[in-house]
Amino acid sequence: MEFRTVVPPLRHQGLISHHTGLLMLGSCFTDNVSSRLADDLFDVTANPSGTLYNPLSIANAIDRMISAREYTAEDLFLHQGLWRSLDHHSSLCSSDKKRALELINRGLRNGSETLRRASVLIVTWGSSTAYIDRLTGHCAANCHKLPSERFEVATLSPEQIVCRWRQVINNVRQINSDVTLIVTVSPIRHKAYGLDGNSLNKARLIEAAHQLADSEKGTIYFPSYEIMMDDLRDYRFYAADMIHPSETACDYIYDIFAKSFFDDQTSQLARQSRRLTRRMRHRFMTDDATALKTERAEIDNLINSHIAAYPQTRRALERIKSLI
Secondary structure, X not given: OOOOOOOOOOOOOOOOOOOOEEEEEEOHHHHHHHHXXXXXXXXXXXXXXOOOOOHHHXXXXXXXXXXXXXXXXXXXXXXXXXEEOOOOOHHHOEOOHHXXXXXXXXXXXXXXXXXXXXXXXXXXXXXXXXXXXXXXXXXXXXXXXXXXXXXXEEEOOHHHHHHHHHHHHHHHHHHOOOOEEEEEEOOOOOHHHOHXXXXXXXXXXXXXXXXXXXXXXXXXXXXXXHHHHHHHOOHHHEXXXXXXXXXXXXXXXXXXXXXXXXXXXXXXXXXXXXXXXXXXXXXXXXXXXXXXXXXXXHHHHHHHHHHHHOHHHHHHHHHHHHHO
């Protein structure tokens, strides 16, 4: 007897490989998947504008990457001692105005460069609720705890989302005609809407995603939400807040993602690459200078050997090495 409603992998094996440039945008679930892809040494750029939640804000971020028009000091505002942008997550704030602008434009350049060469664009929609700035009429990616009366709360209908994203797809393909779009809906629940409100919120996103996948060539819906809600379907797969998926759940969803889009050769290289990245992050358990030098030399040799055997992992390896 089968006691679970198992969600099977999709049949797109080979779509993603270590030769594939990946750009990922969206909710914090994007960070969960992209961190695993980075550990497996895929060439992935994730959330260069910081975490984004609603489809309209994600669409605006992509259009800005297409134009590559950098932000200026006039685009920032000071609130609670930090310089901020309504187009960006608070992780890109700074008490220093120049520093905030540097972080924002560095992310824009990275996203713009990746979008032009990426084979796959992956977006995770988290909410169909948008906050419209009454001063400008612009959709805020993050409200930064500004007074609520500054924003008009808008519920995006599936039709509005689909219309906007058809524009986005057309715009992206003007600069990158070969890119494949993977759309997924975040399994993270929004209890602030109420459980019934959360269900309605996610339903609008799922309907829009399916309409896009059915009507736009090169667009795929990946069922992250359904894997969490229907396959795992147990509170033991949630973190302590009972809202976010646990690490085990994220691993499981990533495994189905990998089986959906990797071929056997890519999966094998991903496993080898993860062993290397774990070794790179291993903390040296000694203060002896000679021993430390030997350990670092050993890791450098492992990195160089890996790049020599698999040059397609160079970009990802150098990025991780710079962060350790």
